Amino acid sequence: MKINKLLFLTALVLLLFTFNSIRAQQKITVVAASDLKFALDSIINVYQQRNPDKEVQVTYGSSGKFFEQIQNGAPFDVFFSADKSYPQKLKEKGFTSSDVKIYGIGKIVIWSKKIDPNTFKINSLSLPQLNKIAIANPDHAPYGEKAVESMKYYKVYEKVKNKLVFGENIAQTAQFVQLGTADIGIIALSLALSPNMKKEGGKYYIIPEKSHKPLEQGYVILKKAAGNSSAVKFYNFMATPTAIAILTHFGFTQKKK
Numbered sequence: 001m002k003i004n005k006l007l008f009l010t011a012l013v014l015l016l017f018t019f020n021s022i023r024a025q026q027k028i029t030v031v032a033a034s035d036l037k038f039a040l041d042s043i044i045n046v047y048q049q050r051n052p053d054k055e056v057q058v059t060y061g062s063s064g065k066f067f068e069q070i071q072n073g074a075p076f077d078v079f080f081s082a083d084k085s086y087p088q089k090l091k092e093k094g095f096t097s098s099d100v101k102i103y104g105i106g107k108i109v110i111w112s113k114k115i116d117p118n119t120f121k122i123n124s125l126s127l128p129q130l131n132k133i134a135i136a137n138p139d140h141a142p143y144g145e146k147a148v149e150s151m152k153y154y155k156v157y158e159k160v161k162n163k164l165v166f167g168e169n170i171a172q173t174a175q176f177v178q179l180g181t182a183d184i185g186i187i188a189l190s191l192a193l194s195p196n197m198k199k200e201g202g203k204y205y206i207i208p209e210k211s212h213k214p215l216e217q218g219y220v221i222l223k224k225a226a227g228n229s230s231a232v233k234f235y236n237f238m239a240t241p242t243a244i245a246i247l248t249h250f251g252f253t254q255k256k257k
Contacts, residue, residue, distance in 0.1 A: 027055040028231045029075065033082035033217065034060040034171035035106060035143060035188035038195070039250035040080065043243045047234060054230050062169040064140025070095055070222060077225035078235060082106060082170070082188075083142035084218030097226035103238055104252025106215035108146050109192050109204040111177055112184040117205035122154040124184060124205070125163075133163045134176035134185030142215060143170040147186040149212035177202070189251035216255065 032040055037060050044056045063081040070076060070090060080103065081087050087100045110117040110124055117124040125133055136144030144166065151157035165181070167173030170188050177185035178200055191197055192204040219238060225231035237243055244254060 026053055026230055027057065028077040028225065028228065028234060030056055030058040030078045030080065030234075031066045031069075031074075031076045032058055032060050032080035033063045033066075033142070034169040035082055035190045036060070036080055036217075037171060037191075038193075039190055039247050039252065042246045042250075043238070046242060046246070047237050051233070054233065056234060060169070060171060062137070062141050064142075065169075075224055076222055077228060077231045078219060078221055080217070080219040081142075082215065082217050083145075084216045087218045087220040090222070091220060095223050096220045097223050098221035098232075098235060100218045100220045101235075101239065102216055102218050102255050103243075104217055104247045105255060106143070106217055107189040107209065107251055107253070108143060108150065108186055108207050108212070108215070109189050110184060110207060111174070111187050111192050111197070111202050111204040113177070113180070113200055113202040114183050116203045117184070118203065121205055122150070122156055122207065122211075125151065125186075126156050126159045130183040131163060132165050132176075132182040132184075133160055134165050134167060134173045134182035134187075136170045136173045137166040137168060141167070141169050141173075143173070143186070143188055146212040146215055150186070150207050153211035193249075193251050217252070 040058060044058060048054060063083055063086050066079060067086040070079060079087055084100060084102060090096050091100055115124060135147040138144035138148045165176060167176055173185055174187045174191045174197060176182040178197060189206060221231050221235050
């Protein structure tokens, strides 16, 4: 009787272990650059409708900060970066379990509720009535780095550097101009096209791409998710026509093959 009870308990433990393992395989943790929020939320919504047994949890923030956290052992499964160099560096250091794929090329825009930046284009930033210019922190946010490159290319950086206010990431930068904390800002086109920004009635001007290095953005499966079929399935879904159409809708240019 005791042996049967022991066998029963052993089988129950094994069953629970198997169940938890399968459940863990169904759920993935994604970290992504904040410019991707509206596009990736839409993609995940479609993905989960088609795969109701799969769960995708996503956190948005700065690509550079996620890069540091991953190197320090953060338990993420898939990483989407606004700068493909971050996942490429992780791959070189052995922190990934897949190739790095490009999901799109980002664009930067000047956005404001106070003026129409299409009138003066890049020189909108140096208008005397504008006191605060929001950009993402160039130390760890790729969009901030490209904003500085463009301002230097057009020789307005020295004129406006004392007016700059820095967001921790590009989403916070967009909030600064959305809420009026800053008069004007350089943000991601993907955020300018989002419902949140559209309803504010602001206007935007796309900064020519010749003024900065390409914002090639990439994603990769991380080492923690090696062998996780759900991570692979979602990774592959990002290359489908459905996902690409959503990315294009939100202003991410697709790299020519």
